[in-house]
Amino acid sequence: MSLLEARGVGRAYGGRWVLRGVDLTVAPGERLALLGPSGCGKTTLLNLLGGLDRPDEGRVALAGEDLGAAAPARLAQLRRERLGTVFQFFHLIPTLTARENVELPLQLLGWGREALEARAGDLLEAVGLAPRAEAFPRELSGGEMQRVAVARALAGRPGILLADEPTGNLDSTAGERVLALLAELTEREGAALVMVTHSEAAAAACHRIVRMKDGRILEAGR
Numbered sequence: 001m002s003l004l005e006a007r008g009v010g011r012a013y014g015g016r017w018v019l020r021g022v023d024l025t026v027a028p029g030e031r032l033a034l035l036g037p038s039g040c041g042k043t044t045l046l047n048l049l050g051g052l053d054r055p056d057e058g059r060v061a062l063a064g065e066d067l068g069a070a071a072p073a074r075l076a077q078l079r080r081e082r083l084g085t086v087f088q089f090f091h092l093i094p095t096l097t098a099r100e101n102v103e104l105p106l107q108l109l110g111w112g113r114e115a116l117e118a119r120a121g122d123l124l125e126a127v128g129l130a131p132r133a134e135a136f137p138r139e140l141s142g143g144e145m146q147r148v149a150v151a152r153a154l155a156g157r158p159g160i161l162l163a164d165e166p167t168g169n170l171d172s173t174a175g176e177r178v179l180a181l182l183a184e185l186t187e188r189e190g191a192a193l194v195m196v197t198h199s200e201a202a203a204a205a206c207h208r209i210v211r212m213k214d215g216r217i218l219e220a221g222r
C-alpha cells in the first residue's frame with residue numbers, strides 16, 4: 001500500500017481551477033521534491049496532501065484512508081499520528097521553549113512524561129540544539145528555529161513529513177544545514193518527505209523531482 005496517494009486531484013478557487021488532474025504516489029521512506037514556478041499550485045497540492053484542505057475533485061488517501069471523506073475529528077487524528085509538517089516561517093509556539101515545542105505533539109499523542117522527555121532530548125541532540133533546549137523561539141536564529149521545527153515534526157514518528165519551502169527564509173548556510181538534517185533524519189526515522197521548494201539544491205537532496213506548471217504535473221522523474 002502506498003503511504004500517500006493523490007488520484008485525479010483538482011482544486012478550484014472562485015470558479016478557477018488552480019490544480020487539475022494530479023496523480024501522485026509517495027512510497028514509504030521516499031524523498032520527493034515539488035518544483036515549479038510561483039503560483040503553479042505547489043502549496044495548494046501540499047495542503048491537500050496534508051489534509052489541510054479538501055479537493056474539489058479526485059481523492060487523497062493517507063495510509064489507504066480517504067482524507068476528503070474523513071470526519072474532522074478523524075482527520076485531526078490521522079494528521080497527528082501520521083504526518084509531520086515544516087513551514088517556511090517555522091510556526092513555533094512563541095511562549096514555549098525549544099524543548100516544550102518538541103514535546104507538545106507527544107503530549108497530544110498521550111505519551112508519558114519519561115518517554116516524551118527522552119524523545120525530545122534525542123531529537124534536539126540530533127538537530128544540534130541540545131544546548132539551546134531551554135531557549136524561547138525569539139532567542140533563536142532562523143536556522144535554529146527551523147531545526148526545532150524539524151525535531152517537532154518528527155517527534156511523533158510520522159510516516160511522512162510535508163515541508164513547504166523549509167529553507168525559503170534562511171541564508172544558504174543555515175538552509176543547507178536544514179536540508180541535510182531533513183534528509184538524514186527522515187532516513188534515520190524511516191519517514192518519507194514531500195518538500196515544496198524553489199531550490200534545485202534542495203531538490204538534489206531528494207530521490208525524486210516532480211515538476212509542476214499551471215496546476216498540473218509536468219514530469220515526475222527520478
Ligand SMILES: Nc1ncnc2c1ncn2[C@@H]1O[C@H](COP(=O)(O)OP(=O)(O)OP(=O)(O)O)[C@@H](O)[C@H]1O
Nearest residue numbers: 013014018036037038039040041042043044045196
Ligand atoms: N485561498 C485561495 N483563494 C484564492 N486563490 C488561491 C488561494 N490559494 C491559492 N490561490 C491561487 O492558486 C494558485 C496556486 O497557488 P499556490 O500557492 O498553490 O502556488 P505555489 O506554486 O505554491 O506558489 P509559490 O511558489 O509562489 O508559493 C495561485 O494562482 C494562487 O493565487
